[in-house]
Amino acid sequence: xxxxxxxxxFSAAHRMYIPEWxxxxxxEVFGKCSNPSWHGHDxxxxxxxxxxxxxxxxxxxxxxxxxxxxxxxxxxxxxxxNLNLEVDFMKGINATTENLAVAIWNELEKPLREAGCExxxxxxxxxxxxxxxxxxxxx
Ligand code: NI
Numbered sequence: 001x002x003x004x005x006x007x008x009x010f011s012a013a014h015r016m017y018i019p020e021w022x023x024x025x026x027x028e029v030f031g032k033c034s035n036p037s038w039h040g041h042d043x044x045x046x047x048x049x050x051x052x053x054x055x056x057x058x059x060x061x062x063x064x065x066x067x068x069x070x071x072x073x074x075x076x077x078x079x080x081x082n083l084n085l086e087v088d089f090m091k092g093i094n095a096t097t098e099n100l101a102v103a104i105w106n107e108l109e110k111p112l113r114e115a116g117c118e119x120x121x122x123x124x125x126x127x128x129x130x131x132x133x134x135x136x137x138x139x
Pocket of ligand 1: 032
């Protein structure tokens with residue numbers, strides 16, 4: 001099994017909050033990321049796929065195919081967007097980086113399988129100090 005990681009960057013606005021709670025409650029639990037007037041991050045997304053290595057090509061997946069799938073399914077939808085308001089796969093979901101990682105996994109799992117490899121990990125760096133990793137339901 002060989003693992004391949006593609007790194008992409010995107011900038012997006014978000015707010016972490018629970019609608020039923022007051023602004024004060026949300027700020028207490030989610031801190032600055034619950035600012036009612038939004039704020040942004042320069043996110044870094046790492047998509048790791050895995051697969052056996054075909055003797056003929058020596059490639060887990062064609063890197064351009066991987067890049068295109070991530071661009072079409074994720075980057076085009078989130079870059080310079082508001083994650084809470086404008087991203088179809090984040091509708092009704094609290095825009096934590098944890099939830100974002102799970103949602104991105106759910107968007108990419110099938111198209112990557114169809115492209116011949118298996119999704120292994122979604123990693124998102126929200127800031128240089130905060131990183132989230134998701135390995136799918138099994139972990
Ligand atoms: Ni934030």
